[in-house]
Amino acid sequence: MKALSWIAAPLWPLQLASGQKSFRANPLIGSAALNRLGLHLARVRIAERMAEARRTQLGSRIDADLRAGYERDGFLVIENALPAEDFAALRRDLEEAPVRSWERREGSTVTRRGSLDLPDIRGRAPLERLVANPLMADLLRYVAGCGGEPLIHLQTVLAEGDAARPDPQNSLHMDTFHSTAKAWLYLQDVRHEDGPLLYVPGSHRATLERLHWERDLSIRAAQDPDPEIAAGSFRIGEEMLASLGYPEPRAMVVPANTLVVANTHGFHARKASQRPTSRSEIYGSLRRNPFLPFTGFHVRSLPGLKGRLSTRQAQIEAVLSQLGAKGPWAEVPPKRIADPASI
Numbered sequence: 001m002k003a004l005s006w007i008a009a010p011l012w013p014l015q016l017a018s019g020q021k022s023f024r025a026n027p028l029i030g031s032a033a034l035n036r037l038g039l040h041l042a043r044v045r046i047a048e049r050m051a052e053a054r055r056t057q058l059g060s061r062i063d064a065d066l067r068a069g070y071e072r073d074g075f076l077v078i079e080n081a082l083p084a085e086d087f088a089a090l091r092r093d094l095e096e097a098p099v100r101s102w103e104r105r106e107g108s109t110v111t112r113r114g115s116l117d118l119p120d121i122r123g124r125a126p127l128e129r130l131v132a133n134p135l136m137a138d139l140l141r142y143v144a145g146c147g148g149e150p151l152i153h154l155q156t157v158l159a160e161g162d163a164a165r166p167d168p169q170n171s172l173h174m175d176t177f178h179s180t181a182k183a184w185l186y187l188q189d190v191r192h193e194d195g196p197l198l199y200v201p202g203s204h205r206a207t208l209e210r211l212h213w214e215r216d217l218s219i220r221a222a223q224d225p226d227p228e229i230a231a232g233s234f235r236i237g238e239e240m241l242a243s244l245g246y247p248e249p250r251a252m253v254v255p256a257n258t259l260v261v262a263n264t265h266g267f268h269a270r271k272a273s274q275r276p277t278s279r280s281e282i283y284g285s286l287r288r289n290p291f292l293p294f295t296g297f298h299v300r301s302l303p304g305l306k307g308r309l310s311t312r313q314a315q316i317e318a319v320l321s322q323l324g325a326k327g328p329w330a331e332v333p334p335k336r337i338a339d340p341a342s343i
């Protein structure tokens, strides 16, 4: 075992009560013996119960029909999410003026992150109106089942459509062992050939068969040759879904100005593109410690962090990179949404 891992050893038991999901980085979480005794399943079930309790508290801000849709499917689809004029102005702004950007590559796909931090968008009314709109943040909190400050930025996914260099996001997977939410407000129409989000309806809920499958996988996950599984992001073949009691995945083929919010504890993937495509969206995500008994205080709400999360994240990554832990994101020149990738 690497020296660094032993330095972290005192944290291993504490991490059992955190969002730590890696079966390889934490030998307790990865222990075959403990997982045979039900450690992984206990974390899954306690986390789900606690998320349910917090979600009940958060539900008062969400319409009843949206809550019912989430309960059934694990995701929400809201067409015409912004007033038409606001949406047109938002898209025009992002087509015409560049924003601070970072890019990362996974296989043949480049993902670009654009800052919507308050200092970066000052004076750009359509963007200021967007970040002041609470809809995406409220839904992220409800679906994730936790309070707190979501990370929201502009995202452009540039897929080169090269099957020889697969993207790990193309296989059906769960992000982690507990409720966590992602949101996409699409700036263009998303067609079948554009690599839409796939989601297995109802897979945010465990079936008995799902729990058996997770238990089996948890026993051998630390040794799994797939690094994503060893890191706690379990993959599943489409042919297995029926045996776990789930239907086929649904593709989010939707018009521009549609907001999709999904609990990515459920099985999902980015459908592989058969040809080069570029898709832009306002993207949000929220994940917190699943064992928090409250929906309140979040360090990201503190002055200096709120409204500046993209900048702070880039600063942390720059420090880590100087310490030799180079992250996947590279700062690139400011970009408009139709601009090509730089990496």
Ligand SMILES: [Fe+2]
Pocket (backbone or CB within 6 Å): 173, 174, 175, 264, 268
């Ligand atoms: Fe994912």
